[in-house]
Amino acid sequence: MIKNFISKYWLIIKFVAVGTCNTLISFLLFTLFIKVSGEENYQASLFASWFFSSFISFVLQKTIVFQTKGNWLKEYVKCMISWSVGYGINALSLELIVQYFAFPVLIGQLIAIVLTTLCTFVLFKYFAFNRSK
Secondary structure, eight states: OHHHHHHHTHHHHHHHHHHHHHHHHHHHHHHHHHHHHOGGGHHHHHHHHHHHHHHHHHHHIIIIISOOOSOHHHHHHHHHHHHHHHHHHHHHHHHHHHHTSOOOHHHHHHHHHHHHHHHHHHHIIIIITOOOO
């Protein structure tokens, strides 16, 4: 039963595992940038952490999760488009959570990450690393 579950959802399991590692790296960078620049600069901190963690994420998603061959530049451009959409969702939801629901910035970012993850998976699977022709 567990073996069937793992086999059926292996791609999602790998995505979540790699994504969790990247999310931790990104969140640690976000926290560091917040500590250095101040909480009032949370949007700049979000962009900086997104920028630095995006390349690591691309390499891990390409090689471990989706295991596509070739097309590095084409897939990287598609990933950047996917991340841009994800970044927009993250930035907007973070803004709403902090400004309208008055959550602390770091808690707001944790909530925003959950909202962004599903969107990113769908974009990566069906757009950036789509193997079907």
